[in-house]
Amino acid sequence: MAQQEPSYWLMKSEPNAYSIDDLKKEGTTLWDGIRNYQARNFMRSMKIGDKAFFYHSNCKPPGIIGLMKVIDIGLVDPTQFNPNEKYYDPKSKQENPRWDCAKMSYLGQFAQILSLEELRLNYKENELQLLRKGNRLSIMPIKKDIAIDIINKLGDFQ
DNA sequence: GCCAACGTTGGC
DNA sequence: GCCAACGTTGGC
Numbered sequence: 001m002a003q004q005e006p007s008y009w010l011m012k013s014e015p016n017a018y019s020i021d022d023l024k025k026e027g028t029t030l031w032d033g034i035r036n037y038q039a040r041n042f043m044r045s046m047k048i049g050d051k052a053f054f055y056h057s058n059c060k061p062p063g064i065i066g067l068m069k070v071i072d073i074g075l076v077d078p079t080q081f082n083p084n085e086k087y088y089d090p091k092s093k094q095e096n097p098r099w100d101c102a103k104m105s106y107l108g109q110f111a112q113i114l115s116l117e118e119l120r121l122n123y124k125e126n127e128l129q130l131l132r133k134g135n136r137l138s139i140m141p142i143k144k145d146i147a148i149d150i151i152n153k154l155g156d157f158q
Numbered sequence: 159g160c161c162a163a164c165g166t167t168g169g170c
Numbered sequence: 171g172c173c174a175a176c177g178t179t180g181g182c
Contacts, residue, residue, distance in 0.1 A: 012179095012180090014180085036178095036179095057179085057180060057181090058179075058180050058181080059180095060182095062180075062181070116181080135180095136178080136179045136180070137179095138179085
């Protein structure tokens with residue numbers, strides 16, 4: 001049985017909240033706190049072995065900064081049951097959790113950020129969902145050829 | 159800090 | 171099920 005081909009994703013995080021440096025230090029992280037159904041559904045369709053670009057958002061400049069690998073999927077997001085948590089969801093039931101997440105591991109940081117501005121220069125809106133007007137999704141798929149192109153463009157990891 | 163573009167909530 | 175009001179995201 002041939003192994004399924006990995007898919008590629010883009011995952012946003014505000015560096016003040018959780019940055020590529022944090023992931024580099026920790027090695028792995030649970031991508032919790034997702035409270036948007038579309039983003040959750042994308043995360044649900046991830047497979048172990050998929051790769052994801054780490055995108056720094058709400059900072060200067062915003063852009064792709066590193067690469068991660070999916071190492072586990074379908075994990076219950078523990079933050080939804082903790083009333084002291086920012087991401088507490090009182091409507092989520094223990095027997096039927098509303099929010100789940102993937103576990104990611106650090107693969108590398110690129111030598112320089114590939115900024116949103118450069119992404120706009122290099123790709124079209126229909127090639128990269130990130131570039132579409134009004135896009136606010138924090139997790140989205142990336143077409144394989146675009147993903148490969150981005151990796152080639154950025155070259156070696158730091 | 160502004161605000162456009164979304165997503166969610168809840169009254170009806 | 172509609173939709174106004176509200177909350178959030180995230181670039182600028």
